[in-house]
Amino acid sequence: MKKCSPIIPGIAVFAMLLSVLIIQPNPASATKAQLSVEMSTPVVLNRSPQTAFLKVGVTGFALVQEAVRPPVNVAIVIDRSGSMSGEKMARAQDAAIMAIDRLGPDDIVSVVAYSHVVEVIVPATKVDDKEHIYQAIRNLYASGTTALFAGVSKGARQVRKFLADNRANRIILVSDGLANVGPSSPTELGSLGHSLAKEGISVTTIGLGDGYNEDLMAALAGNSDGNHAFVENAADLATTFNYEFGDLLSIVARNVRFKVQFNKGITPIRVLGRNARIHGRTVTSTLTQLYANQEKFMLIEVQIAPGASGEQTQIGSVDITYSNTVANSTDVLSKNVYVSFTDNWNIVEEHRNDDVMVASVELIAAEAQKTAITLRDKGQTREAERALEQNAVYLDSAGKKYNSARLKKQAQGNRTAKKNLAPSKWKRQRKAMVDDNYALETQQNW
């Protein structure tokens, strides 16, 4: 937490009324996503306006049988610019072939390669003649410059041919270099990702080696709700593709739309990690897809005006709609958000939700890491160092308080980063940090 309220000594023996947040006696149908709504502090002080975090999470249900998974519609976009030649290209080819091997006859795959020009190596096709596809991939060779924007655009065109709500529509981009033909800024690629997400297409970006622009790759993936990975050694590409296809083959829901409506007196301040829109007391956000058994959440920082002690008050409601790709239905999930007020700090502490706290600390620390990156980018190495140290201290104390190994590990990560600000190590370190932050903010578990 950014600011700590003064500790109020416990006076009242008799506790105030407690509140339960999750009441819904869901029959836990196995083919519906789970919505969870948790406050960092379900009981808040009733004095000045209090700040708290609301975590809205949604968990994909387990796929009973893999056969019923929604078909995949994937475009693999491979950078074949000169820098990819040799080992990198060979490993990328292997990884792509290995990944396609996991697809079934109903899945659709296309392969696009780009240098300064774009070639559609395999136009979008059902995966029934795998050998033909492999041959086309093996024929790839590297040369030329990097028209990344055009490569992704052409990949999108292939995906659009079979674009369907019940398909896992995805572009997987493998690049090791800086985009140098066409729009090449993180903003522009972020905008492209954003618009692709609206079409239901996610872009997963895999950065290979230490020559790519991690901001651009993260923005493209982040705005389209894809995954992002930093693969330092080409040999690890296969593993990464495996993870990616693991996600891709376990999609259970698509077009997940969050709407959080707060009541009077409750002001949403910001949303940590995810893209969301705040209009007055309404917060909306979208997830392109949801994977089986994975929780995706957003954290909303809210300001709560004081209320009457002892009362459990509804402060808002959460509505989620999504396309269930297994049941082929549109599902709606709703929950209300409640808090109770007390004038006893101990009671607040007693009911504190440490999971939400840890998630909040993680994302707040991630913001601080971004700040440190910006400072280092400007050449203010000393300031960056200080920011990372402060962040580590913050994470350590929070880790101790909430007894979280994750936070302690993150603190350790910040201390390591601090040592790697020298020009020779920074390039790699920066990519690792962007990758870690990305995983934190999007709950990418690999």
Next chain:
Amino acid sequence: MKKKLTILLFSILLLPLIAIGILGYNISTDDAKLLSEAYRDVAERDLEQTESVVREFMKSTVSRYRTLCHPESLDANTLRDIPTREPSIVQYFVVNEEGQLQYPVLDETTGTEEAAFLERTAHLWKHRHPFRNTQETADEGGNRGFVTWYHNRGLHFIYWARHKDDRVVGFEVETAAFISALIAELPENTPINNLQRYHKKQTVNEQKNSHRLVKLVDEQDRDVYLFGDYTPDSKASPLASAHLPSPLSAWQLQYFASMPNTQGMWQRRTIYIFLTIGTLILAALILFAYFMLEYNRESRLARQQTSFVNQVSHELKTPLTNIRMYAELLQDHLDEDDSTEQRYIANIVNESGRLTRLIQNVLSFARSERKKLTLRLEEGIVDEQIRASMEPFQASFDRMHIQVETDLQTPQTIFFDHDILGQILTNLFSNVEKYAHQGKWMRVQSTMTEVPGGRHQVTIRVSDKGPGISNKDSRNLFLPFTRLQNGITEGVSGTGIGLTISKELAAVHGGGLTLCRTTAGACFQLTILAKRKEQRFARNPSAENTQPPPNP
């Protein structure tokens, strides 16, 4: 002589060659120009296909945008919701009938995106009716169109349409999505596989891509998208280009193509031209060599002929001397002066004397050829030598009625080569006898002047009133070989070799023989250098070219 001939031959042959070369070059560059025009035409037609793809794309895009400008409701919730699903839209806006921005406006529900939009577009709302003054971008009477602007170095544009109630509804277009969709519509390259790459075989599709590159470039001429398999030079200018329609009217499609045929043709042509010129130069050299060989052969032949004549002359000399001696003896034995026998013998003596002179000439010439002429100076009087040389001609001059005038003013005794002077004079008189007898007049003058160095220069002029010597002939008058080439016999018995010999002999004597200017007939001026004391004159190699000192 040789140098002049070489230059002449070269210029005769080289000038036309150069002319042919220039002509050939001009023809080939003209052809290249024509061909490049043709290529430009092809390029423009080829680019037209791409342009039509862009036009189709714009047509369908604009029609979709028009639909998007008419959402089912204009309340803020709908206008906020649609952009979360619609890839083309960043932000909606509504301008009311008074021209004031109705949505989005800053209030407690304004989101960060909306605030950013208001900041980006602030300049647009400063005008009261920003959508009435955009004729260049609006179609159909200013009722819809694009407005573009730059913000933070990024291109932004909005599409707007006027509703029937005079409200304007529009939205900011997601530029990246627009460009991406445009790129997706444009053709891409056909992949070449490794096998084809290594064997450099090209499929039919590949052939279609062959040797061209189409570029989509932005307003700063930066590449946005490329297709085609040609790699132009960084400095290459496009064969054809076309601007995109609004809102990307500052962008261009550029067409690059290799011009293998023009370039190849040009190179081939250049090779042909140089081959032709080379062949011609070779032919010229062969011709030149042939001429030189021929020339050398002829001069060698001439020399052989000379030496033959020389030998023959030597052989003739002894019998001739005998003939003359016995004829003179016979003359002495005959008493009667007017007898027919006496007359016959006189003829024999005269003719053998003439023959002796001719042989003397040939032998002198042969000697001069071998450059072995030397002076034999003896004491004597020039005028007497003149008279003596004239003596044998007296009879024939009388017979031909040639009137001889003499003006001899060199009575001094000096040292000179009697034989040389006699031979020269005999040649000159013989010329008059042969060629200028129609003039029936001859004058012989002699003078002597002192020149620096204590020496004396004797000048003898022989003039006649014969047909004279034309300017053209006078140039070659003293050249031996031209004569010899005309026929050695004629040369010996005629003037040809005589004058050459005379000039050579005069040069040996430190002077010269030249043609002097006269109004009619011919006039030869002979100069020799002499001394009162015995003195030798070395042969001056440049004497031939030296003009004799001016006549006083």
